[in-house]
Amino acid sequence: MKVFSVILLLAGSFCHTATAGQQLAYNAFEENSIDFCGPECFEKLKPLLDNAVEMKQRCEDFGFQIDLLNEQMVELRGIVELQSKEIDELKSNHNQQGEESTSSTPSISTISSISTPPTGCTSTEIGRNATTLPTKCASYEQSRILQIQVPGTDPFQVHCHVEQMDEPAWIVILKRSGGQLDFYRNWTSYRNGFGDLADDHFLGLEKLHRLTRSLPHELLVKLTDFRGNERYALYSSLLIGNEQEKYALQLLGRYTGDAGDAMSYHLGNAFTTYDKDNDGWSRGNCANYYDGAWWYGWDANCNPMGRYFNGEYRGHSGIWWYTWKDYDLMQSVKMMIRPSHYTLMQD
């Protein structure tokens, strides 16, 4: 009877902080449950207890995600207010121009400049007017380099990659396809990004932070081994903290795919480079051990920024995805993000 009372107390504490009495009861159950009902009884009740603990953990995770979404909502409200202000200013300027044009006889060149319609968001045209910059890749018939802008940063270029013609394009944040570009780099290099957008590159942690904070994003990882086999891992959310937060991997969402979920192990970890040891390994720096940079914890479950080998090496220094092929080397890795609205609409 005491056992069932304890379980009822546990059930009552799933989604809120347990009271001191509940905690005491929980401890008593852990320590004395065998005395309460004997080994056979405990054996039958243990799965129920395990399930209760798991449910409590899920509730806490869910609460964490809600907090993050609330933060994003506050930021989005700020963005909307900012853009409303810009629209009001544009309207005001437009009305002022209209009044000036009617108050005097316009020359042919003046009429031409006023009547020129907006020309869209190509990279050359948007450079003259920051207010028309896109904030993401849209759907394009082919992949391209595009200039975008997100709140809190200067305009920057991204590689928009089209996976499927009828879907919004992805921003490539990491591309590995050969060994020409060295990825064993310091913190500043990873913060700012490096490489050629049209080839192997890393977009940069600061841009990644700004993008994922401006809108909820999803993450797609595409892998190819040296036999030409392809796999993928799709995560419904991605949120990267700011530099004060050491660009921590704050949110990953739900995993789907056929490469295995190698990244959830790294959820919550700060980013580590060879000159900034933010990992959970007290005896050394994982960036040195794995010859790369990543959201390392005490260990690693994947190493997309490791050293590039041409298939002749098998070890922890290479590019690997443990949940698919252990330490077997990858021939190519591509990590891409896009706003998650599209996925939400499909659910």
Ligand SMILES: [Ca+2]
């Ligand atoms: Ca360390």
